[in-house]
Amino acid sequence: MKLLILNYSLIAFLFFPSEIKAQLPDLIPLPVEMKAGEIKNAFSLNSNTLILWSDTGFNPSAAFLNNYLKKHYHLELRGLPYAGQEKRKNVVSMVRVVGTVKNPDQYRIEVTQNGIHISAATDAGLFYGMQTLLQLLPPNANGATYAIPAVSILDYPRFDYRGMHLDVSRHFFDVAFVKKYIDYLAMHKMNYFHWHLTDDHGWRIEIKKYPELTEIGGWRNSSIIGIYPGTGNDGIRYGGFYTQEQIKDVVKYAQERYITVIPEIEMPGHSMAVLAAFPHLSTTPAAPKKVAETWGIFNKFNNVLLPSEQTFTFLEDVLTEVMALFPSPYIHIGGDECAKIWWKQSTFTQNLIKEKGLKDENGVQSYFIHRIEQFVNSKGKTIIGWDEILVGGLAPNAIVMSWRGEKGGIAAAKEQHKVIMTPENSMYFNHSQFMKDDSLTASKFLPLDIVYNYEPIAKTLDAADEKYIWGAQGNMWSEYITNPAKVEYMLFPRLDALSEVLWSPKNKRNYPDFERRLKTQFKRYDLHRINYSKRYL
The missing domain is CATH 3.30.379.10 (Chitobiase/beta-hexosaminidase domain 2-like)
Structure with a gap:
């Protein structure tokens, strides 16, 4: 029969x-x-x-x-x-x-x-x-x-926030490639581009009131060779920045592709590029500062912003210019990995703790973020911060980007704050795609199936809290990513997996079928001359 x-x-x-x-x-x-x-x-x-x-x-x-x-x-x-x-x-x-x-x-x-x-x-x-x-x-x-x-x-999409990040502080990428990156996001129906513009290793956005930020903070005198701690430093001056006209051009380009560009201005930690230009904003104004030349966070060397009125005036000036360039209703203010040992050793900060009735240095972190949020809110915008902004008490209107696992995101959702899930073990695309990768990468391992099977809504959230999970985001940190071809190699096909996590219905996701469909997608990438990871073929 x-x-x-x-x-x-x-x-x-x-x-x-x-x-x-x-x-x-x-x-x-x-x-x-x-x-x-x-x-x-x-x-x-x-x-x-x-x-x-x-x-x-x-x-x-x-x-x-x-x-x-x-x-x-x-x-x-x-x-x-x-x-x-x-x-x-x-x-x-x-x-x-x-x-x-x-x-x-x-x-x-x-x-x-x-x-x-x-x-x-x-x-x-x-x-x-x-x-x-x-x-x-x-x-x-x-x-x-x-x-x-x-x-x-x-x-139609499952999640309202479908994001991808690019770090241009550790390594700088020109406007032409940033536009190409935005095109890649548009191809995959992503709608937010998180532009990591400042960090210890370089300040990448022109601020007209403070030209020293790019003249001094935009350049480092050397970079380490190889994986940290490296085999030495190359002694090559490295840097670059975007003019305000270039920023406007990129923002317009993204808008035409229905992508919102969210700028990130790091504070109060990850600020060595700022302090190289303005050491008086640190807790040790007399000590010399320089733009960081190695990767990682080292409390011994990475000073932080002093929570003084002078610092807040400076940040408000900077953010005023930044907000004028980005129509995005959201401004990312960092808030992560702040070395609080510097505040502990700072007479000014210890006096501030007593004056404001703060519990400890964690209270200073919360005070700092609250101050910045009040200013940003006064301009009609909302702050986003890494999950460390929960420390000491979350600012009233803040959106939390949860990277140290999902714990911070879950806590924020239960406090009825919007959450973007981006846990390092599932969403950091600077990690190796293969156990033995054929390129220099961060030491952790993030294969394609882990990205594809990630679920942004944690099982521990009840129905009332689930609605606060706004979406998720992949992150592309650039310590070991020095050129556009390497960005593409690390991005594809993990961006495909992320797009399906964020767009497609959960019950339709099927990894073997996804792998099958990738074969056709790779042919499209060949048409676009994209440098994807061909080991998946």
Whole structure:
């Protein structure tokens, strides 16, 4: 009987091939719902295809699609407003619809032999639909006509915060690569870019009121060679920074891809680049300071900001300029790994503890963060901090980014604060992808399956607290990442895994199926000339 059924299936395929369903496309992240149409209903994209859009101006997603097709598929399509063109064939239409949707980023795609129809309630939704369309294209660009499989898709993200971080303090990456990095995030439907602009090892953003921050703090005289503690120092002056005009350019570029750029200005620790320029803001103003030349946190050398009025005035001046550059409603203020031994040894700080009735140096940390939050809130923005900002008492409106495991995030959620989960053992992409990696990396191990199987909502949270888990984020620290090719090698394909964790329904995640779909994704990366980790092939 099984043989007979097989024969009937074979006969159906041979004599009625047009009625056979198309194979579901290999998409990452996996959509909420996807149904294959019949093979005969595949759409042929060619130079005569029109792009139709529903807005009065040329929709940004339509422009993005046209530029993409021109760059990678050598097709330049004409565009027209959707109104009055509804009955046209051989079209890609992008239409804003009015009505109630489950999620503001929701979109639908319908592919038939007459065309491709993308609809959404928001421009962001249209953009995400367009990004899915790019994955429906064949991953090779060597023809005049490209077949798009007949398919019906309904899709929206699981989490509102889908983030990726880039550290440009340890190693600096120019504007061209930062834009490329943002493109990579857009490809994977990420919507937040956490830009780590300052640290002990370099200050990377122009502040007009304090040019010393980049003139002095933007450069270190040497870097260690190899994995810490290294085999010596190279003695090479290293640095760089972004002008305010470059910052604006990057922010605009990200906005066009529906990505919010969150700047991070580290305080009160991780401030050696600041103190090299302004030693009077430290607890030991007479002692010489320099931009850090080795990795890691060393209490003996890494001084911290003094919690003085002079320091707060300085930080408020800096943050005023920063907030004017970034329309993001969120400002990341660091708050991690502050060496409190310096406050313990500081007469000023000990007097402050008595004056303010603080319990101890942990109370100073809380006092410091509260002061900064009050100022940032007064400008209509909200602070984000690493989970150490819980120490001594959490600032009233702060968002917690939990990196030392999930404990801090769980505690913050139970206090009804928004949380971004980014635990080091699952979300630090500077760690090795393989037990024996073929490049210099941080010593810990983070294989692809660990990223893919990470669940941002901890089992210990009850239903009332789960809603405070805003999302999750991958982090790319750059101690051992010195060039763009290395960033790409460390990012891919772990970014694919992260995108599916944050976008796709939990019950649809399946690691063996994800590995299968990666094979097609790698072909797309070849088209983009991305330096992904080919050991997964």
